[in-house]
Amino acid sequence: MSGVFLVFASFLASAVEGVEALTIVLAVGVTRGWRSTLVGVGIALVILAGVTAILGPTLTLIPIDALRVVVGALLLTFGLQWLRKAILRASGYKDIHDEAAIFEREIAAAQTGSEIIRGGLDWYAFTLSFKGVLLEGLEVIFIVLTFGATAHQVGLAAVGAAAAILLVVATGIAVRQPLTRVPENVLKYVVGLLLSSFGTFWAAEGVGVSWPGSDVSILGILAVLTAASYGYVLLLRRQRAAQLLRRAA
Amino acid sequence: MNRALQYLIRFGKFWYDFVIGDDWMIAAAIALTLVVLALLGHAALWWLLPLVVILALGVSLARATRQSQE
Numbered sequence: 001m002s003g004v005f006l007v008f009a010s011f012l013a014s015a016v017e018g019v020e021a022l023t024i025v026l027a028v029g030v031t032r033g034w035r036s037t038l039v040g041v042g043i044a045l046v047i048l049a050g051v052t053a054i055l056g057p058t059l060t061l062i063p064i065d066a067l068r069v070v071v072g073a074l075l076l077t078f079g080l081q082w083l084r085k086a087i088l089r090a091s092g093y094k095d096i097h098d099e100a101a102i103f104e105r106e107i108a109a110a111q112t113g114s115e116i117i118r119g120g121l122d123w124y125a126f127t128l129s130f131k132g133v134l135l136e137g138l139e140v141i142f143i144v145l146t147f148g149a150t151a152h153q154v155g156l157a158a159v160g161a162a163a164a165i166l167l168v169v170a171t172g173i174a175v176r177q178p179l180t181r182v183p184e185n186v187l188k189y190v191v192g193l194l195l196s197s198f199g200t201f202w203a204a205e206g207v208g209v210s211w212p213g214s215d216v217s218i219l220g221i222l223a224v225l226t227a228a229s230y231g232y233v234l235l236l237r238r239q240r241a242a243q244l245l246r247r248a249a
Numbered sequence: 250m251n252r253a254l255q256y257l258i259r260f261g262k263f264w265y266d267f268v269i270g271d272d273w274m275i276a277a278a279i280a281l282t283l284v285v286l287a288l289l290g291h292a293a294l295w296w297l298l299p300l301v302v303i304l305a306l307g308v309s310l311a312r313a314t315r316q317s318q319e
Contacts, residue, residue, distance in 0.1 A: 069283060074268060076279055076302065081270035084309055093314050138267070200298050207283050210292035221299055228303045232310055239314065 005218065006151055009194040010160030013143045016187045017136040018168035023099050023178040024132030027106030030176075032125035039121055040129035048137040052145065059149035065206050071146040072203025078142070079195025086189035087229055091236030097185055103178040140165075143195070150202050193229065197222040272312065278305040 029037040059067065088094035106128075116123040144161045148154030171179060201211065201218050211217040269276045282301045286294060 069287075073279055073283060077268055077270070077276045080275050080279075080302065080306060080309075084270075084272070084275070084306060084313070087306075087310060088313060142267075196302065200302055203279070203283055204286065204295060204298045207287040208290055208292055209286060209295045209298070211295050217295070224299055225302070229306070232307060236310065236314060 003151075003153060003156055005194065005198070006147055006153055006156050007160035009191065009198070010144050010147060010157040011164045012187050012194070013191045014140045014161040014164035015168055015182070016184055016191060017140045018165050019099065019179045019182050019184060020102075021133050021136035022168055022172045023103050024106055025129050026172065026176065026178060027103050028110050028125050028128045028132075031107050031110035032122050036122040036125035037129040040126040040131075041133050044130045044133035044137060047134060048141060051138070052141055055141070055145055056149070056154060059145055060154075064150075068150055068202040068206030070206075071150045072199045072201070072206055074199070075143075075146055075195050076199030076203055079192050079197075079199050081192075082188050083192030083196055083225075083229055086185060086192050087232050087236065089185050090189065090233045092240045093236060097188070098180075099178045099182070099184060100180045147198065150198075189229075193222060193225055196225055200225075272309045274312070275305045275309050 025037060025041055028040075059071075062070075085094060089096050110124065110128070114124060140161055144157045145154065148157030151157070168179065197218055200221050205211060213220070278301055279298075282298055286297060
């Protein structure tokens with residue numbers, strides 16, 4: 001059961017981060033040319049591979065209970081960040097993540113960006129694509145490695161992530177446009193719920209809590225968090241509507 | 250301030266933003282609850298962490314929306 005969730009969570013989280021990185025790379029590549037952009041992408045991927053090669057085996061050396069406390073707590077704080085933002089977006093307190101608007105902004109910035117040539121590379125294109133891929137990639141690695149190591153199924157988590165990245169890259173090459181049809185806000189909400197649920201389960205188990213029903217209780221945590229977060233969305237929507245009415249009056 | 254120190258501060262800020270994010274209160278509530286659970290060593294307190302997570306999320310959302318109303 002948890003294997004399915006593991007692949008699902010890795011796939012969704014990697015897809016969301018992949019879409020965000022793709023938007024940056026496409027905007028820079030289209031505007032500033034592909035050579036420097038792709039060099040930036042390539043070097044970022046090499047660094048990410050190095051981080052994975054060092055961090056992956058290191059995580060498996062840590063005793064499982066300590067790993068579950070640390071990784072569970074990290075996944076929980078990380079997942080709650082996603083969930084908090086998703087709730088604020090769904091209730092109108094934060095702008096919806098709009099990949100088309102971000103693409104336009106990146107294009108405008110890339111058109112006016114300074115032209116500095118270093119080592120035969122357009123430094124602006126190189127830096128932007130490098131940073132975009134590295135930062136989004138770090139989030140993917142963090143989720144996949146921590147998820148996989150704690151469940152002793154790094155391979156499964158990696159399969160989910162690889163499938164998502166391949167799908168995003170293939171679609172990006174095919175359409176050569178940002179993937180605006182991907183329901184990113186909903187995906188972030190779901191990923192936030194999954195990370196928070198697994199994080200709660202592992203962190204508590206790591207400090208000695210015994211969950212009723214063992215692994216099955218992850219479903220219970222997920223259901224409770226889903227209900228509570230949706231309750232918050234409804235409550236904040238009402239509050240936001242009343243606030244806007246007061247301002248209009 | 251020398252460059253090494255600036256780099257160190259930027260590095261620390263990156264990881265703070267990466268893990269803690271917009272509201273440190275959530276991370277503090279989780280850490281405190283885990284310490285309490287570890288000290289009590291009571292296996293039957295499984296309900297405590299989910300409860301704290303939901304309450305901390307609610308308080309954090311209230312803080313965020315209050316800021317936007319001001």
